[in-house]
Amino acid sequence: MHCTMDDLLALRANEGSAWARRHLDECPACQTELEALYQRVARLKALPPLGPARDRWPAIRDAIVAERRRRVRRWSGVGLAAAAAVAGLIVLAPFRPRQVDAAELARAKQQSATLEEELQRYDPTGRVMSGRSAALVAELEDRIAVIDGELARVGGSEAQLRHDELVKLWQDRVTLMQQLVDAHVTRVSYVGL
Amino acid sequence: MTISLAVPDILVARARAGDLEALEALYRAFETPVYNLARRMLRHPEEAEDVLQETFLEVVKSIRSYRGEGPLWAWIRKIAASKALMRIRREQLRGVELLDEETAPGSPVHKSLPARIDLERALERLTETSRSVVWLHDVEGYTHEEIAELMGKTVSFSKSQLARAHARLRRMLETEGAAP
Numbered sequence: 001m002h003c004t005m006d007d008l009l010a011l012r013a014n015e016g017s018a019w020a021r022r023h024l025d026e027c028p029a030c031q032t033e034l035e036a037l038y039q040r041v042a043r044l045k046a047l048p049p050l051g052p053a054r055d056r057w058p059a060i061r062d063a064i065v066a067e068r069r070r071r072v073r074r075w076s077g078v079g080l081a082a083a084a085a086v087a088g089l090i091v092l093a094p095f096r097p098r099q100v101d102a103a104e105l106a107r108a109k110q111q112s113a114t115l116e117e118e119l120q121r122y123d124p125t126g127r128v129m130s131g132r133s134a135a136l137v138a139e140l141e142d143r144i145a146v147i148d149g150e151l152a153r154v155g156g157s158e159a160q161l162r163h164d165e166l167v168k169l170w171q172d173r174v175t176l177m178q179q180l181v182d183a184h185v186t187r188v189s190y191v192g193l
Numbered sequence: 194m195t196i197s198l199a200v201p202d203i204l205v206a207r208a209r210a211g212d213l214e215a216l217e218a219l220y221r222a223f224e225t226p227v228y229n230l231a232r233r234m235l236r237h238p239e240e241a242e243d244v245l246q247e248t249f250l251e252v253v254k255s256i257r258s259y260r261g262e263g264p265l266w267a268w269i270r271k272i273a274a275s276k277a278l279m280r281i282r283r284e285q286l287r288g289v290e291l292l293d294e295e296t297a298p299g300s301p302v303h304k305s306l307p308a309r310i311d312l313e314r315a316l317e318r319l320t321e322t323s324r325s326v327v328w329l330h331d332v333e334g335y336t337h338e339e340i341a342e343l344m345g346k347t348v349s350f351s352k353s354q355l356a357r358a359h360a361r362l363r364r365m366l367e368t369e370g371a372a373p
Contacts, residue, residue, distance in 0.1 A: 005356040005363075033363075040362060041331045043312050049229040053238060056246045057220050061213065064253055068211075134207035134215070141210070142257065 003030045008037050072120050082113035101163040108170035115177035119184065133183060140180045147173045198222055198266045205265060209256050220249050223266065227273045230333065234277040234325040236317070244280065248273040274329060274343055281321045282345075315365040323358040330355055 003011070007020040011034060016024070024030050086106045147169055200222060207215035224245065231244035251272050259268050316324055322344075329335040329343070330351070337351040344351070 005360045006352070009352070009356055009359065036363065037359065040312070040359070040366070044316070044327070045332050047233075047313060047316075047332075049225050050232045050241075051225045052228040052242050052245055054242060056224075056242055056249075057217055060220065060246055060249050060253070061217070063250055064213070064216070134203070134210040134212055138206055138209040138257065145257075 002027060003033065008034050012037060012041075082109045086110045101167055104167045105163070105170060108167060108174050111174045112170060112177055115174065115181055119177070119181055136183050137180065140176055140183060144173060144176045144180065147176070198226065198264075200265050202261070205256070205259070205261070208253075209259075216253055219252065219265075223249075223269050226266065227269060230270060230273050230328070231277045233316070233328040233332070234274070234321060235280060236321055240280060241277075244273060244276045247276045251276070270333065271343075274325075274333075274335075278325065278344055281325065284321065312362070312366065315362050318365060319358055319361060323354055323361070326351055326354040327358045327362075 001023075003020050003023060007016060008030070010016045011020055011024060024034065086109060151169060151173075200219065204215050204218055208219050227248050228241055228245045231241035231248075232238060235241050235244065248269065252269055255272075259265065316327070319327065325344075326340055329340050330337065335343070337348045337355075340346075340351040341348045
């Protein structure tokens with residue numbers, strides 16, 4: 001009885017059974033099979049790399065640009081919603097128990113929406129930037145994403161957070177958005193990070 | 194195929210910020226290895242090109258989640274392998290994965306194959322699942338555990354697929370004077 005392919009593969013992976021190891025020592029046929037397996041794998045690794053017949057980058061680039069346009073439209077909608085929310089808060093403010101916080105929250109949301117619009121007008125995705133600027137932008141976007149995640153988590157039930165905590169989140173977002181705009185428009189030196 | 198693609202951190206940072214030039218540079222750097230992986234796993238070149246495109250769209254979408262824990266190529270390769278395997282699964286669900294040459298009804302391997310067959314053609318005659326396991330394990334260096342996870346199968350499945358694939362490759366290549 002000779003080694004099966006399972007045995008040979010296990011031997012190759014240094015996981016062969018005691019029987020297979022003993023048998024291999026004594027069986028020239030199985031030694032040849034194992035050597036053939038090694039050679040087959042070596043030949044697989046040496047196969048020349050295959051390249052695509054067509055350049056797919058133009059299609060990928062078009063898809064990226066289309067997705068960005070969709071996102072801009074989505075953000076525009078968010079801006080309008082934020083403006084509506086601000087208007088609502090101003091109207092309702094007199095009836096709310098914490099007028100100061102409500103006004104601050106509305107102001108922070110409005111500032112955030114304004115900065116989003118400013119950033120879109122600047123069209124950051126269409127510009128080339130230095131590596132340092134890119135790293136800073138990525139970091140700022142990450143930090144904004146964290147805040148957005150937290151805001152999305154509380155969602156419609158903002159009551160889960162204390163009002164002052166919610167205001168703080170939105171104010172932090174405004175600060176980061178301002179830095180992001182600065183990073184795009186006036187470059188790293190003004191951001192102060 | 195051994196890949197050692199070192200990509201400058203600065204390029205990755207620019208790509209993460211959405212810089213189109215940097216994204217294109219990444220695409221150019223990984224275009225061939227991604228296509229090659231997909232092509233070795235899938236039977237049709239057009240499908241491999243689709244996987245290439247899907248992979249890079251996923252890279253663009255998710256690159257901000259790449260934290261540099263491992264080589265960028267390993268991260269991209271995993272996306273590409275997943276995309277290719279998803280296609281194979283879809284084909285299997287539709288029941289159209291082609292049979293191995295030797296298991297196709299009425300076409301015993303020694304009758305249908307030319308006297309000599311090179312490794313490249315022998316590989317192409319395996320099922321997409323078998324060749325994927327062979328390629329991922331023997332060439333890309335994935336462990337059976339990693340392959341099992343990618344395929345949503347067991348480690349035993351991966352091991353038995355590899356053994357059967359090698360047995361078939363051996364038989365297909367076993368002709369007079371043919372290399373092993």
